[in-house]
Amino acid sequence: MSAGTATDRTWRLGAALMTTVLSGALLTGCMGAMPIPRSALNRQLEQAGGNRDPSLGERWLALIQQRGGREQVQLLDLQRQLPVPLPGLNRPDALPISVSTDANGDRMALVRQLGGRSEVVLYRRSLQSLQPIAMAPDSIPTLVNLRADGRQLAVQVSRNGLWQIDLVDLP
Amino acid sequence: MLRPPRLLPLVCLLPALIGLAGCGDTGFLGGSWLSRRQAPPGALGAGNEQRRDPALSGDGRLLASISERQGRSSVIVQEQSSGRLLPLRHLRGHGPHRSPALSWNGRYLAVLMQQGMQTVAVVEDRLRGQLLRLPAPAGARVERLSLAPDGQTLALQLVQGGQQRVQVFDLSGLLEPDRAGGRRVSDPPP
Numbered sequence: 001m002s003a004g005t006a007t008d009r010t011w012r013l014g015a016a017l018m019t020t021v022l023s024g025a026l027l028t029g030c031m032g033a034m035p036i037p038r039s040a041l042n043r044q045l046e047q048a049g050g051n052r053d054p055s056l057g058e059r060w061l062a063l064i065q066q067r068g069g070r071e072q073v074q075l076l077d078l079q080r081q082l083p084v085p086l087p088g089l090n091r092p093d094a095l096p097i098s099v100s101t102d103a104n105g106d107r108m109a110l111v112r113q114l115g116g117r118s119e120v121v122l123y124r125r126s127l128q129s130l131q132p133i134a135m136a137p138d139s140i141p142t143l144v145n146l147r148a149d150g151r152q153l154a155v156q157v158s159r160n161g162l163w164q165i166d167l168v169d170l171p
Numbered sequence: 172m173l174r175p176p177r178l179l180p181l182v183c184l185l186p187a188l189i190g191l192a193g194c195g196d197t198g199f200l201g202g203s204w205l206s207r208r209q210a211p212p213g214a215l216g217a218g219n220e221q222r223r224d225p226a227l228s229g230d231g232r233l234l235a236s237i238s239e240r241q242g243r244s245s246v247i248v249q250e251q252s253s254g255r256l257l258p259l260r261h262l263r264g265h266g267p268h269r270s271p272a273l274s275w276n277g278r279y280l281a282v283l284m285q286q287g288m289q290t291v292a293v294v295e296d297r298l299r300g301q302l303l304r305l306p307a308p309a310g311a312r313v314e315r316l317s318l319a320p321d322g323q324t325l326a327l328q329l330v331q332g333g334q335q336r337v338q339v340f341d342l343s344g345l346l347e348p349d350r351a352g353g354r355r356v357s358d359p360p361p
Contacts, residue, residue, distance in 0.1 A: 035305050035325060035340035042338045051337040054326035056319040061326060063337050078324070078339070103229065103275075103320045103351075133205065148229030148275060148320035149351070154210070154236075156223050163223040165210035165236055167251070
């Protein structure tokens with residue numbers, strides 16, 4: 001009798017263990033790998049208001065942030081979780097449309113609307129300089145992607161009613 | 172005796188310089204002429220092809236973009252030098268796609284993919300031929316993505332509760348780093 005009870009207990013324990021292991025394996029298989037949210041940073045971004053158009057460097061995140069009824073470009077240092085100043089980039093009469101940063105967070109390309117026209121500009125944080133990039137006269141830029149080394153720009157343009165991509169080599 | 176003005180050659184050159192600036196294949200930036208060209212076509216005979224959402228690999232070798240033909244939007248990756256399209260093991264025929272991103276050497280291609288009513292972010296590891304699916308946070312719709320050049324961080328632009336917001340995810344436990352000067356990936360393994 002006592003031997004039978006001990007056997008039952010062992011079976012029950014084994015079955016429970018097996019069920020736990022199998023459920024875990026099935027759950028993992030169904031869900032796949034999960035990325036880990038950067039919770040503190042995400043909370044900070046959420047508190048700041050609406051954000052769009054993210055562009056990641058290796059330790060930098062550029063985005064367009066809605067603040068006080070207008071949108072402006074921000075660059076966050078992902079290690080310190082702090083925005084860095086971008087003197088000369090944002091202006092109250094310009095509407096940012098698309099932003100892209102290089103890997104080092106030094107060069108940033110921006111499509112913005114100014115005076116009813118869309119233009120592409122290149123910002124260099126280390127020089128605090130902003131330079132316009134001439135596009136073909138028949139094209140309207142709508143989106144930019146800056147190469148991680150900052151030496152080339154891919155621009156989505158609307159030309160003759162079609163979406164096309166222009167590539168610009170940068171010095 | 173009248174001497175010809177010394178500025179005459181410069182005056183003659185001006186119309187040529189203005190013409191160059193307007194011809195569509197050069198631009199001017201900070202004292203340097205810039206080379207500008209159109210991306211090579213994504214498909215042979217693609218007269219009515221549209222291209223959008225460009226993404227360059229960090230080493231500049233590859234260009235990913237969305238090719239739109241006959242109402243279908245598919246991600247393509249091509250070599251800049253030759254225009255050659257590179258095969259994508261997991262993504263072909265699983266559109267529509269949008270918002271692609273490439274890592275430094277083009278090992279990782281991240282893109283948004285429609286699966287039924289859901290948009291999911293996926294990362295194709297072109298070196299190992301594997302696909303990583305990254306489910307969106309509950310109750311959120313994914314609009315755009317950005318992959319860090321080393322493939323260790325992903326940012327998603329989400330719409331949740333009617334508001335656009337950006338969330339950042341750590342992929343370092345899921346993907347090996349693809350750093351500058353690392354191994355180039357031309358084709359996935361057979």
